[in-house]
Amino acid sequence: MNRFAELLDRLAYEPGRNNKLRLLTSxxxxxxxxxxxxxxxxxxxxxxxxxxxxxLIRDLxxxxxxxxxxxxxxxxxxxxxETVALMWPKPEPQAAGPDRAxxxxxxxxxxxxxxxxxxxxxxxxxxRQLARWLDELDETGRWAxxxxxxxxxxxxxxxxxxKTAAAALGTKDxxxxxxxxxxxxxxxxxxxxxxxxxxxxxxxxxxxxxxxVMLAHAIEDDDFASMNAADYIAEWKWDxxxxxxxxGREADGRVVTRLYSRSGEDITAGFPDxxxxxxxxxxxxxxxxxxxxxxxxxxxxxxxxLNRKAVSPKxxxxxxxxxxxxxxxxxxxxxxxxxxxxxxRAKLEGFIARxxxxxxxxxxxxxxxxxxxxxxxxxxxxxxxAGDDAEAVEGVMLKRRDALYLPGRPKGQWWKWKHDPHIIxxxxxxxxxxxxxxxxxxxxxxxGVWTSSETGDQLVPVGKxxxxxxxxxxxxxxxxxxxxxxxxxxxxxxxxxxPEQGLVLEVAFEGLQRSPRHKSGVAMRFxxxxxxxxxxxxxxxxxxxxxxxxxxxxxxx
Amino acid sequence: MTAMRPQDILLPVPSGLCCKAxxxxxxxxxxxxxxxxxxxxxxxxxxxxxxxxxxxxxxxIMRLRYGENFAGSTQAISYGEEIRLxxxxxxxxxxxxxxGSAQIKVSSGGTCIIAxxxxxxxxxxxxxxxxxxxxxxxxxxxxxxxxxxRHGDAAAEVKKLLASVALFPERAHLVGAYSLGKAxxxxxxxxxxxxxxxxxxxxxxxxxxxxxxxxxxPLGELRPVKGVKKAELAGTxxxxxxxxxxDLWTRRFPDPVTAFASGWMRVRARARQRGVELPLxxxxxxxxxxLTATIAATGAxxxxxxxxxxxxxxxxxxxxxxxxxxxxxxxxxxxxxxxxAATEDAEA
Numbered sequence: 001m002n003r004f005a006e007l008l009d010r011l012a013y014e015p016g017r018n019n020k021l022r023l024l025t026s027x028x029x030x031x032x033x034x035x036x037x038x039x040x041x042x043x044x045x046x047x048x049x050x051x052x053x054x055x056l057i058r059d060l061x062x063x064x065x066x067x068x069x070x071x072x073x074x075x076x077x078x079x080x081x082e083t084v085a086l087m088w089p090k091p092e093p094q095a096a097g098p099d100r101a102x103x104x105x106x107x108x109x110x111x112x113x114x115x116x117x118x119x120x121x122x123x124x125x126x127x128r129q130l131a132r133w134l135d136e137l138d139e140t141g142r143w144a145x146x147x148x149x150x151x152x153x154x155x156x157x158x159x160x161x162x163k164t165a166a167a168a169l170g171t172k173d174x175x176x177x178x179x180x181x182x183x184x185x186x187x188x189x190x191x192x193x194x195x196x197x198x199x200x201x202x203x204x205x206x207x208x209x210x211x212x213v214m215l216a217h218a219i220e221d222d223d224f225a226s227m228n229a230a231d232y233i234a235e236w237k238w239d240x241x242x243x244x245x246x247x248g249r250e251a252d253g254r255v256v257t258r259l260y261s262r263s264g265e266d267i268t269a270g271f272p273d274x275x276x277x278x279x280x281x282x283x284x285x286x287x288x289x290x291x292x293x294x295x296x297x298x299x300x301x302x303x304x305x306l307n308r309k310a311v312s313p314k315x316x317x318x319x320x321x322x323x324x325x326x327x328x329x330x331x332x333x334x335x336x337x338x339x340x341x342x343x344x345r346a347k348l349e350g351f352i353a354r355x356x357x358x359x360x361x362x363x364x365x366x367x368x369x370x371x372x373x374x375x376x377x378x379x380x381x382x383x384x385x386a387g388d389d390a391e392a393v394e395g396v397m398l399k400r401r402d403a404l405y406l407p408g409r410p411k412g413q414w415w416k417w418k419h420d421p422h423i424i425x426x427x428x429x430x431x432x433x434x435x436x437x438x439x440x441x442x443x444x445x446x447x448g449v450w451t452s453s454e455t456g457d458q459l460v461p462v463g464k465x466x467x468x469x470x471x472x473x474x475x476x477x478x479x480x481x482x483x484x485x486x487x488x489x490x491x492x493x494x495x496x497x498x499p500e501q502g503l504v505l506e507v508a509f510e511g512l513q514r515s516p517r518h519k520s521g522v523a524m525r526f527x528x529x530x531x532x533x534x535x536x537x538x539x540x541x542x543x544x545x546x547x548x549x550x551x552x553x554x555x556x557x
Numbered sequence: 558m559t560a561m562r563p564q565d566i567l568l569p570v571p572s573g574l575c576c577k578a579x580x581x582x583x584x585x586x587x588x589x590x591x592x593x594x595x596x597x598x599x600x601x602x603x604x605x606x607x608x609x610x611x612x613x614x615x616x617x618i619m620r621l622r623y624g625e626n627f628a629g630s631t632q633a634i635s636y637g638e639e640i641r642l643x644x645x646x647x648x649x650x651x652x653x654x655x656x657g658s659a660q661i662k663v664s665s666g667g668t669c670i671i672a673x674x675x676x677x678x679x680x681x682x683x684x685x686x687x688x689x690x691x692x693x694x695x696x697x698x699x700x701x702x703x704x705x706x707r708h709g710d711a712a713a714e715v716k717k718l719l720a721s722v723a724l725f726p727e728r729a730h731l732v733g734a735y736s737l738g739k740a741x742x743x744x745x746x747x748x749x750x751x752x753x754x755x756x757x758x759x760x761x762x763x764x765x766x767x768x769x770x771x772x773x774x775p776l777g778e779l780r781p782v783k784g785v786k787k788a789e790l791a792g793t794x795x796x797x798x799x800x801x802x803x804d805l806w807t808r809r810f811p812d813p814v815t816a817f818a819s820g821w822m823r824v825r826a827r828a829r830q831r832g833v834e835l836p837l838x839x840x841x842x843x844x845x846x847x848l849t850a851t852i853a854a855t856g857a858x859x860x861x862x863x864x865x866x867x868x869x870x871x872x873x874x875x876x877x878x879x880x881x882x883x884x885x886x887x888x889x890x891x892x893x894x895x896x897x898a899a900t901e902d903a904e905a
Contacts, residue, residue, distance in 0.1 A: 006717075013829070013834045013835065022725070023724070026724055066872070066876060069869055069873065072703060072866070072868060072872075073703050073705045073869070076703055076705065076866070082825055083705060086706075086823060086824075090846075139707065139823070434832075435832055439813075439815060440804060440806075440808055491803075
């Protein structure tokens with residue numbers, strides 16, 4: 001447990017992806033089975049305990065600490081698990097009789113011991129067992145234990161990253177691990193044996209496994225020069241969420257249907273209304289949308305259905321779910337990913353026709369003979385075939401006819417050509433230092449737009465961005481921030497933002513949403529700095545009314 | 558002779574702890590006629606007093622920081638030596654905080670008060686160990702006066718640093734540490750752990766560190782980092798004042814790992830707020846267990862709590878049946894703030 005705690009501790013502070021990988025891989029290399037397997041399970045979210053509730057942890061500390069001291073400590077630390085981990089009293093030394101010598105300090109539990117014990121432990125036993133472990137562990141160990149059992153690791157590690165680190169153990173491609181992952185279970189002895197060259201590659205026995213998705217590159221204007229329009233098929237890019245819908249048969253003939261997010265997370269439980277429509281064995285790649293009155297609704301509407309563990313009949317009725325398919329990765333005859341896209345597309349059309357279900361349809365292709373024609377279609381989807389659904393189109397997708405379905409983001413195969421983003425001019429208000437390589441740079445910016453108040457026009461913050469600029473621009477903004485700081489609050493600097501004095505940032509973003517959490521009442525999707533407007537005085541930056549108008553247009557869709 | 562009331566001997570006033578009967582202040586924050594200084598950190602040892610009484614090391618450190626004329630006159634006192642000032646007797650005893658640090662014992666008419674300044678009861682190879690002095694009133698700091706502050710084994714933290722250096726040989730490791738005391742202790746601990754490569758120093762800590770070496774404290778080979786090529790700093794360790802580790806100054810290092818050696822690193826939010834990637838819980842102050850054990854061991858019936866988290870420590874004392882009160886002295890505990898200026902001076 002201590003070595004695992006050390007890993008979590010270090011990961012929690014490390015901002016760099018490559019450095020996180022190094023820390024993880026070195027852990028997997030140093031630590032033996034089955035501990036490292038349970039660590040991998042914890043990091044990929046594959047472990048679930050009947051979680052110890054915060055109330056239980058409060059009770060444990062209440063029985064051991066002065067309530068005033070606990071309150072002062074909790075107030076200072078701000079995190080329950082951490083407070084308890086830090087102030088947990090040292091256990092009373094046990095009576096040291098001659099026969100007990102050397103037994104005063106039982107060794108701290110291993111991760112395996114914790115995981116396997118928790119699996120079988122009754123609810124009433126939990127407090128005593130937890131207390132025993134807390135007695136045996138050090139500060140970091142206690143923190144990790146409490147994070148683990150309450151299911152709140154939150155150390156910025158995706159399941160994908162943990163698997164990539166494991167794959168590096170055997171210099172395997174992480175996609176290979178992804179492919180067999182659904183058939184594996186903790187503590188992954190067979191996986192590690194294969195990675196270390198001691199065993200065969202594990203076989204995925206899951207009848208409805210997730211296939212790692214293929215992603216597109218954003219296209220730039222000069223990319224077209226080297227591309228031949230005839231080599232590509234174009235489709236609309238829908239503003240929904242990418243999903244994989246998989247149906248398969250167990251050995252006993254039972255049908256298993258699952259819906260996965262693009263990262264492979266099983267989101268089946270949130271969409272029971274879609275499952276009956278997926279009655280043919282196969283694996284569809286497509287966009288999850290809400291279709292109401294025969295029209296695809298905006299992303300804002302779809303959001304009502306997202307991130308829910310359970311859904312009410314009313315929600316299903318008010319927000320009817322729909323799958324718009326654009327690829328077929330497998331059918332009853334087997335895997336299709338090694339086929340060229342044009343052939344998969346033909347099979348997909350047949351599959352959708354056989355499925356014959358109103359909730360699942362085909363994402364249409366866009367006919368074009370030249371890039372100019374496609375450009376025109378992208379500018380006006382409504383008259384280029386998207387019809388009433390045009391408002392849910394956020395651009396076009398270009399896929400090479402001969403592209404195999406390759407996991408990840410292979411070069412030159414798929415392209416996304418998004419609509420031009422929304423653009424506003426905003427004023428830099430606050431800057432914060434970044435992390436890792438950027439820790440000496442002010443690289444996180446809060447920006448605002450003008451709004452009227454009783455005391456005249458004032459700036460109201462509307463968003464935060466920390467990328468989009470070049471390295472050279474970062475140096476320029478950093479210099480500007482340092483020279484124009486009006487106040488410092490810890491790592492945050494207030495930067496001068498007056499009508500005649502300050503820096504105007506051109507901010508690009510993908511969409512807007514109402515947000516009660518923001519003072520301005522709006523939140524941006526995917527904001528980034530697209531240009532520095534040294535030429536523009538802050539008084540000429542945009543106003544909140546402009547954003548509100550954009551918002552009205554968005555929600556009207 | 559009847560015992561004096563403690564508050565007749567020492568009284569908190571805006572300029573610090575005042576002893577009227579002896580005609581002096583302890584660690585005054587404003588210029589006074591006669592000052593007794595516990596140790597050389599700039600929030601305790603300020604320039605501009607008429608006469609200063611302190612250990613030789615503290616006087617030397619003040620001279621290094623403020624120049625020859627930091628006080629009208631100076632007088633050195635050895636640990637354990639008794640000096641009569643007016644109606645009181647004073648003596649200095651090791652506080653274990655930094656080189657030359659002392660607790661100041663003030664006695665009069667059978668009543669004995671210890672003003673402990675900053676202290677720690679943990680091991681430190683760079684200064685004399687804390688000496689427990691029985692007293693009637695114990696004046697304690699409370700920098701880490703919450704039960705969440707437990708500093709653990711400093712050697713284990715240094716092991717963590719060295720493991721990181723081994724794992725990331727292409728990166729530089731930058732350890733933020735206060736230039737007086739912490740930096741030298743960290744270096745000494747690194748040496749004890751068997752690391753014998755040269756250790757690099759930020760300009761602001763060269764003088765003090767050299768002073769430690771002159772005093773016979775072995776710190777191994779130290780080099781100024783100024784002028785060293787970026788590529789040569791891969792796989793090395795550099796000590797710098799904390800404020801420098803998030804400054805433009807760090808751009809001379811290859812993909813630096815930012816560490817910070819401080820008791821504050823025990824709390825994650827504090828470490829994250831500073832952008833620290835490798836927090837090292839190494840403190841020159843007593844932790845909660847150290848504070849409470851020390852208070853109990855002095856046998857003092859009354860405890861005055863100065864700077865830090867006074868509330869919790871006062872509460873603890875009262876729950877143990879000790880008379881306790883916060884002194885509400887201001888101006889202490891900002892050693893770090895005063896280092897900012899030093900950094901900018903040294904590395905403009």
